[in-house]
Amino acid sequence: MRKIWNTNNSKVANKGNPFHLKLNLREKIIVALLFSAASVAIIVSAAIIYTLAEGSFSFFTAPEVNILEFFTGSRWVPSGSEPSFGILPLLAGTTLIAGGALLIGAPVGIASALFLSEFAGKRLRSILKPIIEVLAGIPSIVYGFFALLFISPILRECFGASYFNASSAIIVIAIMVLPIIVSISDDAMKAVPNHLRESSRALGATKWETSTKVVIPAASSGITASILLGLARALGETMVVTLAAGSVARLTLNPLEEVQTMTAYIAQVATGDIPPGVAVSAAFAVGLVLFMITYTVNTIAGRIVVRIKTGTTAKGKKLRHNENKLIVTISRFIGYISGSIVKITYNVKIKLKFIKNKIIKTKTLTLGRRYRKERIGVTAIGMCLVIVSIFLVLLLSNIITEGIGGINGNFLTSFPSYRPSKAGIFPVIMGSVYLMLLTMLFAAPLGVGAAVYLNEFAKDTRYTRFLRRIIQNLAGVPSIVFGLMGLAIFVRLFDFGPSLLSGSLTLTIMVLPIIVVTTEEALKSVPHGFREAARGVGSTKWQTVRHHVLPNATPGILTGIILSLSRAIGETAPILFIGAVFAKTAPSGVFDGFLALPLTIFFWTRHPKAEFHTLAASTILVLLVILLSMNIVAIIIRQRAQARREW
């Protein structure tokens, strides 16, 4: 066993002290680069706060504006001879829509999650789960189209709602928040240890009783978090409310009337319907308020999620009791009220009887009644998923029947026009494709770099934790706020103008947190043993990452990038400020203006002429086909990697 290369005089051995720390410049540069990629998140957050603060400052210092009036005034009339900036109507509109959406979405979502987690078999689950995922993948502009042109007419017919009305937005946003609520609640319910279910069943509880009395209470913090995250999503939703709820700020809680939300006002400014001046800087002040509200909601939800994750340790048990207090109190309260209603309506007679006889009998439920309860319960929560599926079918069939006729060679190859019969979307498709490619160019290296730094190099320092929190918060920022930031920083400060470059940079910032999270997941899935083995034979950290971790994580990383890009290509709100209303040609350079599919859908959906609605539907179909093919590619990559994976 004589040595053949690693001897002291071989050329690869170090001279002198063999183990002295060598200044490995390459490694240091790489780590520095990865560190800066991760730190971009901080710069971005600072830019967002700066943008909002600066805009708000110039708003509040304007002569027409009074801070007190802003927070307490009940008139929001940004333009006209007598402008007035009282945010209450916008707050009321936002509350009405987000609250209403949650009022429908939360129970339906929790019920669906319960059905998926506890009652659906493996096969049913594999059918139902994708339905929820499809709902999450549909861009909000499509929901907006559906709300304005399908739901709203029905409401007008049946309930006498106005043309723009809050209720159509409420219904559609309730469906939009479902995927968040379902997936997080489902995770929380699945995380409930099986021995709890088993001990409940062993005591003779039915499946339904176990679900409602053991699983839901045990998962209550996760369910709370899911509702809060859904709320943040509903608060930040822009396109649906802009299209369907209207643009008149009114202090009303009547869902059949037209209302304006905070996001809708910012969008109104973005589309140029507001004369420049104070009314425009008001958008920044509104953006700041919106940002702070969603930040608070997201932070609370994030804390709960973190506690659930750490709750499995012995330490976490204490925490669990504390933080459950709120939900326990709420559920007790709800239980008390519903219980008393039941008592009053049904049990008064029985109670009177007991008192008469002066004997308190123990009343046991018959087995038949308990099983009936289970059947009714399971049917009810199963119906929720049926209704959701029907909604999805309606949405897709509506768009397909509306739009399929308009798709032909001419539509795909010609240019937008005022004459609907001649209009096409060629430059629009090209604009979206360029936008996506450019976004990928910026976002992929930054996001992957940040994730590699955080997962492989970062020590658990205060700075790392801060960075993680920043990235998490960035993921919760409403997309219209990214639009404000893109306008202030890229369009104005960097003077890139309303160009492809500004648009893709804005989208980059929006998808960055998604890429970081999915890449980190992919990196985490690479077994620790590979890293140990590589380190054990003397690889440096970066060599370990480059030779073993990254190659094995590539399919997961690619899937994440594709999915986040499909998110970017469907987004309207962030580029509302930047995208051109008119661009006759496809962009030929990064400083050219551009048109994108979701923007075009937005403008055509708003168009008063019905022919343009058909064009919007056709454009939606094109967008959905692009999204679908991107998702199929991602699925194929994932499945091929799984089939080939040896670990």
Added chain:
Amino acid sequence: MVSKKGKSNQNIERIQVKNVNVYYGSNHAIKNVSMDIKEKRVTALIGPSGCGKSTLLRSFNRMNDEIVGCRTEGSIIWGGIDILDDKVDPVPLRRKVGMVFQKPNPFPKSIYDNITYGPKIHGIREKEMLDKIIEKSLKDAAIWDEVRDRLGDSAMSLSGGQQQRLCIARTLAIEPEIILMDEPCSALDPIATAKIEDLINQLKKNYTVVIVTHNMQQAARVSDYTGFFYLGELIEYGKTKQIFENPKMELTENYMTGRFG
């Protein structure tokens, strides 16, 4: 390094562990351990689960550095250098101190790429040399005959015992001076275990081997020296024969006779 001097004296104290303490956060995993590891001998570290033997083993190639919140104090002097010193770069250190892990952990690559990975990152590029290294290390690890015709196959297609011998070959390929083995047979069947044990007996001709094992028969079979650990402390250390046949400490005797453990 000091090997020239070392050959003249059989029992030169090659690796001096001096007052080593290891902490995982607030958990004091290794308590003030001092011992001398002899060159070209097999030293077994035994003791009940959680006694810290693996933690000590991982100090020899600074693998504990990779664990967040792990802190090591004291010194391990080897060839006049304290390898626990912050100034010592663990990367070149690990070229001299190889490690075989508890679970076979081949890379999901070909057998060839698994073996050549170490030499390659240390700068060997010539194909001839790499081929030589492949053949030599696979032969030394007693797996050459089983894989010579399928070096291009994935390492994952090998059986567990073969994978572990491949991992040993991968360690031999970097031609270390010390080989650390962390319960290398715990995931293997008896036949594969016997092969690895034979291999360890061969290895001590050229390498200093430190092995952590749960299996006392194994320690008795393969090692020259044995250290018994209990709750992070080194209770007794000496020649294997003496430890097994005539332990000085009552605790060691109780463990050997299976009264706890």
